[in-house]
Amino acid sequence: MQLTPDIIAGSIFALLGSTLYAFSVVIYRSQSKEIRPLWIASIKMWVALGLMTFLFVLPLGIAPFAVPIESTLLLITSVVLGAVVGDTVYLISQERIGVSYAFPISMSFPILTYFLTIAFLGEPLILSRLVGVVLAVSGIVLLSREQKQQEEEKEQSHKFDWIGVSLAIVTAVLYAVGTTVLQVGVTDVEPVAATFIRAVFGSIAFAPMVAILVHQGMPSPTRRATKVVAIAGFFGMALGSILYVSAVKYAGAAITSVLASTAPLWAVPISIFYLKESISRVAAIGILATIAGVILVVLGI
Numbered sequence: 502m503q504l505t506p507d508i509i510a511g512s513i514f515a516l517l518g519s520t521l522y523a524f525s526v527v528i529y530r531s532q533s534k535e536i537r538p539l540w541i542a543s544i545k546m547w548v549a550l551g552l553m554t555f556l557f558v559l560p561l562g563i564a565p566f567a568v569p570i571e572s573t574l575l576l577i578t579s580v581v582l583g584a585v586v587g588d589t590v591y592l593i594s595q596e597r598i599g600v601s602y603a604f605p606i607s608m609s610f611p612i613l614t615y616f617l618t619i620a621f622l623g624e625p626l627i628l629s630r631l632v633g634v635v636l637a638v639s640g641i642v643l644l645s646r647e648q649k650q651q652e653e654e655k656e657q658s659h660k661f662d663w664i665g666v667s668l669a670i671v672t673a674v675l676y677a678v679g680t681t682v683l684q685v686g687v688t689d690v691e692p693v694a695a696t697f698i699r700a701v702f703g704s705i706a707f708a709p710m711v712a713i714l715v716h717q718g719m720p721s722p723t724r725r726a727t728k729v730v731a732i733a734g735f736f737g738m739a740l741g742s743i744l745y746v747s748a749v750k751y752a753g754a755a756i757t758s759v760l761a762s763t764a765p766l767w768a769v770p771i772s773i774f775y776l777k778e779s780i781s782r783v784a785a786i787g788i789l790a791t792i793a794g795v796i797l798v799v800l801g802i
Contacts, residue, residue: 676758
């Protein structure tokens with residue numbers, strides 16, 4: 502497969518989006534004592550809806566209704582599978598087995614995404630790209646596992662839990678299917694319009710979840726944490742979503758899934774600077790493996 506302008510542009514979008522996501526994750530983590538994960542997921546989705554409304558609905562009026570119904574349904578499916586159900590299942594898995602296990606398992610989704618695009622979207626099987634996907638995912642897993650395990654060693658240990666592991670695997674499947682469906686849904690839709698539709702239905706899906714848990718006693722976040730998360734969500738979720746959808750449209754689900762999952766790589770310098778963390782030898786190996794894998798995936802030779 503040749504390195505076309507669309508693939509180059511899509512890869513740049515994916516890497517920029519991954520960088521913004523990494524930045525936002527570090528900020529979210531710094532506020533973890535003042536705000537629950539579901540609040541974070543909801544607030545960043547609602548911030549994304551606000552930006553999409555400003556960029557798309559206000560200037561273009563009723564243009565959202567011009568999107569084909571088939572594309573709309575696919576876009577809704579993609580956000581429900583990934584950002585709503587997928588993220589919720591991940592949070593449950595994380596609570597049962599810890600971040601150091603749940604995150605690496607769920608971040609293996611680019612491998613499944615690649616095979617899904619081959620099976621259902623006619624993506625050609627390129628050996629070097631397959632090797633690149635596996636290498637990049639291995640590096641990401643190694644890097645994120647090292648980072649998260651160091652954190653959990655300071656907090657508490659988690660016993661092996663088959664249910665938690667299974668839920669992490671389900672998360673990877675949901676992410677992979679959601680990304681693959683998004684590639685089909687965004688084919689005839691502009692990225693901003695597609696992101697708006699995803700933000701609308703993602704926001705609607707989170708509303709009852711938050712209401713139920715608040716009724717059951719989930720504490721409200723502090724005002725300071727809400728502001729910080731909203732600002733981080735503007736960059737990581739709002740702008741990041743536009744970049745992610747654009748990347749899927751131009752580079753495809755397989756390439757985007759790999760590049761988007763490199764957030765732990767970009768989180769390293771941010772964590773070193775912002776959280777004063779150090780880098781281990783294992784993490785360094787993970788960085789090198791990820792970079793090598795990304796090169797193979799993008800070039801696809």
